[in-house]
Amino acid sequence: MKKKTTIHDISKALKINSSTVSRALNNSPRVSQKTKDLIQKKAIELGYQKNILASNLRTNKTNTIGIIVPRISRTFFSSVISGIEETAYNAGYNVVIGQSLESFEREKELVSTLLSNRVDGLLISVSMGTTNYDHLSNFKTNGGPIVFFDRPITMLDTPSISIDDYEASYNATKHLIKNGCKNIVHFSGFQKIALYKRRTEGYVAALTDNDIPIRPEYILESQLSEADGIEMAKKVLKLPKVDGIYSSNDTAAISAMQHFKKNNIKIPDDIAIVGFNNDPISAAIEPNLTTINQPDVEMGIIASSLLIELIKKTIKTPSEHSKTLGTELIIRQSSQKL
Amino acid sequence: MKKKTTIHDISKALKINSSTVSRALNNSPRVSQKTKDLIQKKAIELGYQKNILASNLRTNKTNTIGIIVPRISRTFFSSVISGIEETAYNAGYNVVIGQSLESFEREKELVSTLLSNRVDGLLISVSMGTTNYDHLSNFKTNGGPIVFFDRPITMLDTPSISIDDYEASYNATKHLIKNGCKNIVHFSGFQKIALYKRRTEGYVAALTDNDIPIRPEYILESQLSEADGIEMAKKVLKLPKVDGIYSSNDTAAISAMQHFKKNNIKIPDDIAIVGFNNDPISAAIEPNLTTINQPDVEMGIIASSLLIELIKKTIKTPSEHSKTLGTELIIRQSSQKL
Numbered sequence: 001m002k003k004k005t006t007i008h009d010i011s012k013a014l015k016i017n018s019s020t021v022s023r024a025l026n027n028s029p030r031v032s033q034k035t036k037d038l039i040q041k042k043a044i045e046l047g048y049q050k051n052i053l054a055s056n057l058r059t060n061k062t063n064t065i066g067i068i069v070p071r072i073s074r075t076f077f078s079s080v081i082s083g084i085e086e087t088a089y090n091a092g093y094n095v096v097i098g099q100s101l102e103s104f105e106r107e108k109e110l111v112s113t114l115l116s117n118r119v120d121g122l123l124i125s126v127s128m129g130t131t132n133y134d135h136l137s138n139f140k141t142n143g144g145p146i147v148f149f150d151r152p153i154t155m156l157d158t159p160s161i162s163i164d165d166y167e168a169s170y171n172a173t174k175h176l177i178k179n180g181c182k183n184i185v186h187f188s189g190f191q192k193i194a195l196y197k198r199r200t201e202g203y204v205a206a207l208t209d210n211d212i213p214i215r216p217e218y219i220l221e222s223q224l225s226e227a228d229g230i231e232m233a234k235k236v237l238k239l240p241k242v243d244g245i246y247s248s249n250d251t252a253a254i255s256a257m258q259h260f261k262k263n264n265i266k267i268p269d270d271i272a273i274v275g276f277n278n279d280p281i282s283a284a285i286e287p288n289l290t291t292i293n294q295p296d297v298e299m300g301i302i303a304s305s306l307l308i309e310l311i312k313k314t315i316k317t318p319s320e321h322s323k324t325l326g327t328e329l330i331i332r333q334s335s336q337k338l
Numbered sequence: 339m340k341k342k343t344t345i346h347d348i349s350k351a352l353k354i355n356s357s358t359v360s361r362a363l364n365n366s367p368r369v370s371q372k373t374k375d376l377i378q379k380k381a382i383e384l385g386y387q388k389n390i391l392a393s394n395l396r397t398n399k400t401n402t403i404g405i406i407v408p409r410i411s412r413t414f415f416s417s418v419i420s421g422i423e424e425t426a427y428n429a430g431y432n433v434v435i436g437q438s439l440e441s442f443e444r445e446k447e448l449v450s451t452l453l454s455n456r457v458d459g460l461l462i463s464v465s466m467g468t469t470n471y472d473h474l475s476n477f478k479t480n481g482g483p484i485v486f487f488d489r490p491i492t493m494l495d496t497p498s499i500s501i502d503d504y505e506a507s508y509n510a511t512k513h514l515i516k517n518g519c520k521n522i523v524h525f526s527g528f529q530k531i532a533l534y535k536r537r538t539e540g541y542v543a544a545l546t547d548n549d550i551p552i553r554p555e556y557i558l559e560s561q562l563s564e565a566d567g568i569e570m571a572k573k574v575l576k577l578p579k580v581d582g583i584y585s586s587n588d589t590a591a592i593s594a595m596q597h598f599k600k601n602n603i604k605i606p607d608d609i610a611i612v613g614f615n616n617d618p619i620s621a622a623i624e625p626n627l628t629t630i631n632q633p634d635v636e637m638g639i640i641a642s643s644l645l646i647e648l649i650k651k652t653i654k655t656p657s658e659h660s661k662t663l664g665t666e667l668i669i670r671q672s673s674q675k676l
Contacts, residue, residue, distance in 0.1 A: 030443075062451075062454065062455075064451050064455075072410045072411075072416055072419065072435065073410075073413065073416035073417075073420070075411065078410050078411035078416075079411075081410065081437075082411070085437070085439075089444070094436070094447050094448060094451045095436065096434040096435065096436055096448075096451065096452075096455070097410065097434065097435040097436065097437075098432070098433065098434055098435065099419075099423070099435070101423075105368070106427070109367075109368075109432050110432060110434075113400075113402050113432045113434065114434075116400065117402075117434070117455040254622065258622070280619060281618060281619045281622050284592065284596070284619050284622055284623045285622045285623070285624075286623075286624045
């Protein structure tokens with residue numbers, strides 16, 4: 001039996017890259033008519049015609065991917081989105097974005113909007129307010145595949161791309177201890193979010209491994225907004241002898257720093273600080289903020305490549321493609337006591 | 339003849355606010371079944387039934403608004419979007435967002451995606467690469483109304499909500515002159531964008547009014563990215579005796595500042611700097627950056643309220659609703675020479 005002709009064969013025969021071939025066969029407006037004619041002629045010549053038909057038959061597709069994030073204004077999410085868009089665009093998909101603003105209601109409405117827009121698949125970082133996943137199960141049944149990113153969720157046949165939050169927190173806390181901190185406050189997000197829970201666990205483990213007692217009053221929980229950072233800074237100043245802070249994001253770390261600076265608290269000498277996310281502002285503020293860099297763009301690329309494979313059904317066991325990415329502690333001035 | 343029953347009458351009779359009444363009558367999932375029953379019963383009782391039918395008949399609506407911006411990661415755009423979303427959400431609309439990344443091609447594809455998603459209307463700040471508006475005319479004909487924001491465009495029956503760029507630039511440049519600057523460089527965006535052209539005109543006018551000659555080599559044109567800021571800073575250091583910079587955005591102003599700081603140029607004593615946008619980073623960097631604050635959230639609220647009125651056809655002369663908003667010069671350390 002003759003081997004099936006693939007896009008790769010046409011690509012080789014014409015010395016045209018395979019994504020262009022694929023686009024031409026899908027009649028994408030991005031390929032010139034001249035190139036399309038050339039490719040379609042070669043496809044027929046090599047016996048690819050049957051697959052073209054199959055592909056047209058198969059596709060009730062819109063070539064659109066939906067993204068839902070808590071907030072587009074967070075640098076981390078806009079960077080993930082840029083990774084998603086590059087990958088999607090190069091594969092011939094457009095991208096529409098919605099933000100839940102951490103609200104379960106809004107997330108449900110967005111999922112239902114994207115469903116009625118017939119997007120081919122969904123990339124989502126669920127809101128802090130989300131309490132069940134029926135809306136996502138419904139999307140999977142009636143819409144298309146889902147890939148979770150950043151905030152991993154356990155759902156049948158649905159992979160998650162996230163970072164190793166435990167390890168990142170452990171390293172950040174250990175770094176503060178190495179720099180002489182003994183009374184370290186932790187700015188935490190809400191513990192019902194798995195990601196924040198694991199960050200707290202990393203903090204607790206680093207203290208325990210270094211024989212530092214865990215004091216529950218040193219773990220401050222909030223949405224980690226700018227205003228929360230100021231509130232938590234005020235609480236820190238009422239606690240005895242705090243000499244370090246590990247914050248689960250840069251936003252809260254930076255507004256706390258600004259509050260401390262106004263109150264003549266010296267950073268890092270009085271209080272050393274480590275943030276999370278490596279927002280651009282962390283490198284601009286003085287002293288520069290030590291923080292954790294996440295592979296945000298890479299996360300977007302991996303998540304969207306995976307989603308596109310799921311849309312194309314080239315993957316049979318989605319859950320096996322979940323991935324945990326490493327992070328990097330970027331040591332700057334805010335944490336290095338003299 | 340009996341006066342027509344309005345939503346307001348039902349609202350008053352039941353002491354339930356009118357947006358809830360409106361949602362209930364549109365069978366929104368956001369209103370509980372119990373409240374819906376109550377409202378619908380009262381609506382029939384007061385003779386509102388006929389309007390419900392009319393409303394159902396009228397709507398081939400998706401209750402979704404599309405937004406297209408150049409970049410969601412720019413603080414200005416994410417703030418406008420938050421203003422749009424609040425207004426839209428309260429009026430019962432969901433919002434989907436696309437970013438053009440300043441590319442005409444991407445913008446065209448996004449408009450076509452939103453058109454096939456049957457969004458009810460479009461809010462757009464056009465890309466720097468956009469050279470004609472056929473895609474937008476097409477959307478208007480086959481989709482729904484459009485409101486431009488930030489970057490005004492002249493198009494029949496299509497209003498623009500923007501700021502007074504000329505005045506903002508004039509004030510920024512005058513402020514530098516008042517602080518002793520005589521050789522002021524202008525970081526400009528591309529002149530084919532009306533907004534940047536008007537900012538340059540404001541700069542030129544302020545110099546002229548103060549008898550300072552215009553030197554074309556002092557006007558540097560770029561996309562105003564972080565990298566552009568560094569390149570322009572290098573050019574500034576090769577120009578003779580520059581003592582001030584007025585930049586059309588904070589991004590370029592801040593990366594230029596960082597380059598100057600590395601090269602021991604004192605800000606503001608050697609070179610005073612004014613930016614544009616009031617990005618959060620402008621208040622965090624040292625010295626703090628003097629900048630222009632735009633009413634970004636307000637722009638979003640006004641643009642989306644207007645779009646919703648256009649969708650509902652309650653406005654007959656759209657172009658008359660174009661609006662120019664005022665700005666505010668926020669004076670910080672970077673521009674005040676001793």
